[in-house]
Amino acid sequence: MSAAISIENLVHRYKDAEQVAVNDISLEIKEGEIFGLLGPNGAGKTTTISILSGLLKPMQGKVTIHGFDVTLQIDESKKLIGVVPQEIALYPTLTANENLEFFGSMYGIQKAALKDKIKNYLNLFGLENTGKKRVEQFSGGMKRRLNLIASLLHDPKILILDEPTASVDVQSRNLIIEFLRDLNKKGTTILYTSHYLEEAENLCTEIAIIDEGKIVIQGSPQQIIGSQPGFDNLETIFLKLTEKKLRD
Amino acid sequence: MRFIAAIKKECLILLRDKAGLAILFIMPLFLITIMSLIQDAPFKDYKENKIPIVYVDNDKDSLGSIIEKGLVNSGIFSVITEIDGTAANDENTKQSVARGEYRLGIIIPEGATKTMNKNVENRVDKMLANFGMAEKDSTVFQSDSIQLIILFDPAAKIAFRSSVSSTLDKFITRTEMETMLLIFSQKLGEASGIKQEAAIESRPLITLKEIQANDSKVAELLTNSVQHNVPAWAIFAMFYIVIPLASSMIKEREEGSALRLLIIPGSYMTCLYGKIFIYTIVCLIQFILMMMVGIYILPLLGLPAFEIGHNFIALVLMIIACALAATGYGFMVGSIFNSHHQAMVFGSVSVVILSAIGGVLVPVYVMPGIMQNISIISPLNWSLNGLNNVFLRQTDFTALVPDMLKLLGFFVVMILLSAKFNQMKKYK
Ligand SMILES: Nc1ncnc2c1ncn2[C@@H]1O[C@H](COP(=O)(O)OP(=O)(O)OP(=O)(O)O)[C@@H](O)[C@H]1O
Numbered sequence A: 001m002s003a004a005i006s007i008e009n010l011v012h013r014y015k016d017a018e019q020v021a022v023n024d025i026s027l028e029i030k031e032g033e034i035f036g037l038l039g040p041n042g043a044g045k046t047t048t049i050s051i052l053s054g055l056l057k058p059m060q061g062k063v064t065i066h067g068f069d070v071t072l073q074i075d076e077s078k079k080l081i082g083v084v085p086q087e088i089a090l091y092p093t094l095t096a097n098e099n100l101e102f103f104g105s106m107y108g109i110q111k112a113a114l115k116d117k118i119k120n121y122l123n124l125f126g127l128e129n130t131g132k133k134r135v136e137q138f139s140g141g142m143k144r145r146l147n148l149i150a151s152l153l154h155d156p157k158i159l160i161l162d163e164p165t166a167s168v169d170v171q172s173r174n175l176i177i178e179f180l181r182d183l184n185k186k187g188t189t190i191l192y193t194s195h196y197l198e199e200a201e202n203l204c205t206e207i208a209i210i211d212e213g214k215i216v217i218q219g220s221p222q223q224i225i226g227s228q229p230g231f232d233n234l235e236t237i238f239l240k241l242t243e244k245k246l247r248d
Numbered sequence B: 001m002r003f004i005a006a007i008k009k010e011c012l013i014l015l016r017d018k019a020g021l022a023i024l025f026i027m028p029l030f031l032i033t034i035m036s037l038i039q040d041a042p043f044k045d046y047k048e049n050k051i052p053i054v055y056v057d058n059d060k061d062s063l064g065s066i067i068e069k070g071l072v073n074s075g076i077f078s079v080i081t082e083i084d085g086t087a088a089n090d091e092n093t094k095q096s097v098a099r100g101e102y103r104l105g106i107i108i109p110e111g112a113t114k115t116m117n118k119n120v121e122n123r124v125d126k127m128l129a130n131f132g133m134a135e136k137d138s139t140v141f142q143s144d145s146i147q148l149i150i151l152f153d154p155a156a157k158i159a160f161r162s163s164v165s166s167t168l169d170k171f172i173t174r175t176e177m178e179t180m181l182l183i184f185s186q187k188l189g190e191a192s193g194i195k196q197e198a199a200i201e202s203r204p205l206i207t208l209k210e211i212q213a214n215d216s217k218v219a220e221l222l223t224n225s226v227q228h229n230v231p232a233w234a235i236f237a238m239f240y241i242v243i244p245l246a247s248s249m250i251k252e253r254e255e256g257s258a259l260r261l262l263i264i265p266g267s268y269m270t271c272l273y274g275k276i277f278i279y280t281i282v283c284l285i286q287f288i289l290m291m292m293v294g295i296y297i298l299p300l301l302g303l304p305a306f307e308i309g310h311n312f313i314a315l316v317l318m319i320i321a322c323a324l325a326a327t328g329y330g331f332m333v334g335s336i337f338n339s340h341h342q343a344m345v346f347g348s349v350s351v352v353i354l355s356a357i358g359g360v361l362v363p364v365y366v367m368p369g370i371m372q373n374i375s376i377i378s379p380l381n382w383s384l385n386g387l388n389n390v391f392l393r394q395t396d397f398t399a400l401v402p403d404m405l406k407l408l409g410f411f412v413v414m415i416l417l418s419a420k421f422n423q424m425k426k427y428k
């Protein structure tokens, strides 16, 4: 399988920040994988995703998406990805339909096709009766689901999700996880971050744990568990590798 | 079309923002109505209140009456010849002006006409002698000067004194010249005296120009509260778009929708252009509403109706230029600042300052000289000046070009600056 995302020696430090947020990371995410990028708070997950989506210019290193350099061939690389941001990125005073119609049009999707898609996705995520409701009246879980739909409308080859299951109930979480699994079966490569290690262990085909901007361990969940004698789940390994102190 | 979608989104958001709509449309309507009502009286004063001048005519001859007529016709002075029921004389005039009851008094000395005529006659004789004879007249010409007394209230400002003095000066010189011409022609026996005299008196002896700002016609029309306040506050409201526009930009960034736009190729700029487009349209609608209030509502409140002029094409072009400048400004503020608080404070204070400088609060022509010079840096001044050109001066299109170019240039600079700041935000 060829590389969907390739990251080579990526370094990024925010302006005015003392520490580097991403410290020499190299990764290859193959087409068809569900890749889990795990790590404690402040590990550099969102920073890495921002660079992948062309929101941040990296200080050093090279990042390509299906061969397109994210800093040089911005538009080409952006077209291939769908990004679900960690924070809700929707217009609160617009309705669910209006939000999806707007973002869909921004992707250049034809009106009729877009309407069908919106209807299907709203049904799929249990939002079929809330299309005419303003997003500001949504619950946190509903917003998360809508936030996800807004990134799917253009059928991206790669879906990048930054904590899609944070602060949602078990039902919503299961729905999202099942959806991602299905989507992956249909051929979409998935890169996702999470703080739920059990969820990642079950879902992902490949995992990298990062801490303080560096990759601590990488492999399939089975490989990682197998490489640490005396540990039988990801969470304990995670705690051992990243230690117990609190992060910022 | 992506641009259409961006515009639609912007409209929806705007229409659902009730507070924003109030700032955009209700506030300016109140401002215009209230300011026009409040300033109605002061503007009338400025136009109608004449400076009382106590006039003592000891001459009781032609010079005295010419000056009196001139003062009356000037429109600046109201001539007073009685103080407390008694005819004004040297004594009571001096006293009442010294006490500040009147700011100005003029005493024409006895025999002023005779003296003037004698002077003029002497001069004419001498000139005729010079023309007609080879040998020079040996008598030395002696002229008695006319001692015209101007009394000022001790508290009167120097500027006031000098402008009154110079006006009167010109007055006398002119009368002297005209008398000289008259006598000259009489002596030459060419025209009839009566005809000449009539010709002199029918001439305006003094004009407003010496005292008022150079643009007397505009000054006159502007001394109407409605004519000043309607365009002035309409422009203020247009530039106040900085608040809703900057707020909408910052909100978009805070809410994260801007982030999503940045991820969709090419959509961020499309949306920003959509914003500029919509807010420019909002400015235009605002302006039209303000004009309507001026034309239809203010007269119902006993104010004069707003005069819109006749050059509609020039008006439309001028308003578009103003709207673009205002939107550009809001766009720049929305691009520079990261927090609502900063943008709101900077936006509102800067617009109030620029409007004060630009002649929105009080017209530029009543400002002190230095401020009049400073006023040209304010885009609100360019807007107001350009619009007044359309409304009042009824000038042709070419006269609008400088202000229009300044406004469009301002718009371009603002957009370029914003692009710079937006770029910096993107890659922080
Ligand atoms: N805009 C910023 N300016 C300066 N420093 C930042 C900025 N954003 C993040 N950082 C710092 O960069 C580091 C990595 O942050 P990042 O958001 O990538 O972590 P994360 O792994 O996504 O954490 P979390 O799980 O809490 O979302 C942290 O130390 C953080 O404090």
Ligand SMILES: [Mg+2]
Residues within 6 Å of the ligand: A045, A046, A047, A086, A162
């Ligand atoms: Mg994060």
